[in-house]
Amino acid sequence: MKKILNILLLGTLTGCLLVTFSCSEDFLEKEPPGAAAGSVMESPEGVEALLIGAYSNLNGTDANRSDFGGAMATDWTYGSGASDDCYKGTSSGDQNDFNYVERYSALPSNLYMEVRWRDCFDGVSRSNQVMDFLWATQEGENPIEANRATVIEAEAKFLRAWYHFKATRVFWKIPYIKTQSELGEILPEEVPNDTEGWDEIEADLQFAIDNLPETSPLGEPGRSTKYAAMAVKAHAHLYQNELDLAKPLLDAIINSGKYDLVDNYYDNYDQSTENNEESIFEIQASSSGSSQTALLMAGPCMPQAGPAGIGWGFYQPSQNLYDAFQVTEDGLPVLDVEDRVHLAIDMGIPSSDEFQPTDKPLDPRLDWTVARRGVDFLGWGIMEGQSWIREQPNGGPFMTKKFMHAFKNQSLNVNGSGFRNGQNFRAYRYGHVLLWRAEIAIEDNDLNYARELVNMIRERAKGSDVVMGKVSNTKFDGSPIVVDWDQPAANYLIEPYPVGAEAFSSQENARKAVRLEQRLEFATEGMRFFDLRRWGIDDEVLNAFIEQDTKFRDFLKGASYNPDRADYWPLPESQLDLQDVLQQDPDYE
CATH class of the missing domain: 1.25.40.390 (Serine Threonine Protein Phosphatase 5, Tetratricopeptide repeat)
Known part of the structure; x- marks a missing residue:
């Protein structure tokens, strides 16, 4: 996806530079470095490229700390490494920030918190940028076909909900960042983290349910569908113990006849059987x-x-x-x-x-x-x-x-x-x-x-x-x-x-x-840590696990799990320094 985006941007920008240099003095008016050029991106091709860029962030933004502190696609750090399923592994001194996650003692200065926050809200920013340029394009001389434009907005809102969901499962409360036109007079950096974001997540997912097709848009695996949005929204309701609201969504997926269990369990992990009949939303890799x-x-x-x-x-x-x-x-x-x-x-x-x-x-x-x-x-x-x-x-x-x-x-x-x-x-x-x-x-x-x-x-x-x-x-x-x-x-x-x-x-x-x-x-x-927390058995299970493991793993000696503190990770100190409006989880103050 990143490769496609870069090719589209390079090809379009090269064409514009050639025209302006030979025909006028417009080349003196430069777009800000590092920003998506409005003259380029306010087009069907530009919007589609931005949407691909928003999808590409599902795997994280880089191959450094996103492997660990971001853990965007799989949540292996926070969902499994912090549970009774898995250990950090490797050597004791490797990735020390992970040690504090595993021992439930991470502080706001822990770099992992910063990386997770960055990756989540980078995805949010990309999703919002898609909608900004989509709406600008629709006001211009070369609008996108109406049905496709609606689906693009639904895909972008699905992704925006996804990235906020990834943030709220790790952090106590989050700001829900929308486009500037949706926010009105308040700036994105002025949005407080005064809720878990569930209402906004559900609203974006409902727009996706109402407007996404039942099969992958443009016939491309990995794009969101109506049923993917239903699955994520049902999951959001489960996190809130709203079983009565999750039930009809799950029933709709079951009764759709679109999905079935594959015959062989390992087909869900085999590269040769990807995007199969069991897959509802699959994060693509190449x-x-x-x-x-x-x-x-x-x-x-x-x-x-x-x-x-x-x-x-x-x-x-x-x-x-x-x-x-x-x-x-x-x-x-x-x-x-x-x-x-x-x-x-x-x-x-x-x-x-x-x-x-x-x-x-x-x-x-x-x-x-x-x-x-x-x-x-x-x-x-x-x-x-x-x-x-x-x-x-x-x-x-x-x-x-x-x-x-x-x-x-x-x-x-x-x-x-x-x-x-x-x-x-x-x-x-x-x-x-x-x-x-x-x-x-x-x-x-x-x-x-x-x-x-x-x-x-x-x-x-x-x-x-x-x-x-x-x-x-x-x-x-x-x-x-x-x-x-x-x-x-x-x-x-x-x-x-x-x-x-x-x-x-x-x-x-x-x-x-x-x-x-x-x-x-x-x-x-x-999944494991988040499941234990939503079932309300995290305290019982994780402390029993620590007691069992200390018998042969010195690393966990002295560790304990306190659900009043360790059930969420602290907001990164670096972000609090940048945004006075954000409030730290009281358990970490």
């Missing part, structure tokens, strides 16, 4: 040997060593998450943490020493999510454990899988050394809709419908491909590794909940079942 518009966290989360060792070794799943994938002999989840056993892990065991992986029954989604010793790593080889990990005592024995280049035979879709890849991120998919609708069914006391919805997810997991390759030994000392590729890599077992299942015998049990299903289905996808 990469080649010379250019990329990639998810900025692809390189950081890859292993640092081993055949796939071209990353930095960040984003390591926790033992708590690993244990959550265990199942009973009936193939059902173990709902209560206290009833789970700690599965065998190779923490502290060198790769050259003997280690016996667990033979207990496991949900097959585990090994599509977590890279662990003795299991094939997407065709790159059998994961060797400690020798692939940058600093095991700090980050634990696991790595993530969902953001890798997918299978090794697809690894050509990479940039340069392979640090970036072209893997899309399925931000909203049909699986989200089904499990959110199950949440609402439980609160309606329609427990059987909730069970049916959850079973759709579990039936798909049961029928999906599993990771293959049974390893007879996991002692990586230079001797040959014997692998039976005709056998599953582990003891996989998953079944749907039967009629009369204890898990759906009461609302309390059913809540546990649906919440765990969401964790298993979307693990490491940047």
Whole structure:
């Protein structure tokens, strides 16, 4: 998207400079450096280019701190790294600002806060700029066709709502920045942060619902649609516990017949099956040997060593998450943490020493999510454990899988050394809709419908491909590794909940079942912390997690989660210095 925008701007500006130099003295009147030239952008081509630029910010604004502090597309820093799903990983001294996020002790001076704020409101600014130039173009001599102009405005308002949503899930209260014509006499920098922005987010999304087509505008994957706007608005209502308002939106998506679960679970992470029938809003990425518009966290989360060792070794799943994938002999989840056993892990065991992986029954989604010793790593080889990990005592024995280049035979879709890849991120998919609708069914006391919805997810997991390759030994000392590729890599077992299942015998049990299903289905996808907070169980879960982890991770000793302070991150000090109108979260004053 950025490449397209640059080409459009360069080509149009070059033409204008040639004309003005040869025909008049107008070339003496220069546009401000770094600003979009009104004479160029007040055109159908200019507006379309600006809209592409607004979409491009979905991945963040640069490849430096946006990888971590921005975390725009995936929310891996705030949604998973700050939860019981994952650790920061890598070495203890790397990215110190992340350490404070993980320990729930970030201060307003933390650079991550500044980067997240910047990335969110850069996206807002780009979205507003689209509308400013759209409306100016429609008043000029070369207006955009009316229907397309309405859709452009709807796309821009969808994006404006999206970027504000990304801000309000991290910060206590935010200013909702609209175009100058919408704000009237007040300047954007004078807008106070006196609300969470929900009313304005919902209004922009409703405009998008009313005016976007059901399929991607211009036939281009990655653009917002009516149903994408419905999904985001339903999610906004869930954040506010407005289940009665989320319900009809989710029902409309389900009843539309436009979406379905793909047959194979890992198709939601495979580059060869992107923009499939399950995807409702998918953030696009592209990469080649010379250019990329990639998810900025692809390189950081890859292993640092081993055949796939071209990353930095960040984003390591926790033992708590690993244990959550265990199942009973009936193939059902173990709902209560206290009833789970700690599965065998190779923490502290060198790769050259003997280690016996667990033979207990496991949900097959585990090994599509977590890279662990003795299991094939997407065709790159059998994961060797400690020798692939940058600093095991700090980050634990696991790595993530969902953001890798997918299978090794697809690894050509990479940039340069392979640090970036072209893997899309399925931000909203049909699986989200089904499990959110199950949440609402439980609160309606329609427990059987909730069970049916959850079973759709579990039936798909049961029928999906599993990771293959049974390893007879996991002692990586230079001797040959014997692998039976005709056998599953582990003891996989998953079944749907039967009629009369204890898990759906009461609302309390059913809540546990649906919440765990969401964790298993979307693990490491940047949702977990925000889900715990909106369910009101963040205090209970996260402090129990810290207590468990301090037994083998010194890094978390002395840490605690205080929901009166750490449930939101502080507004960046640098922004407060610039805008006197902004108020800091009282918990950080």
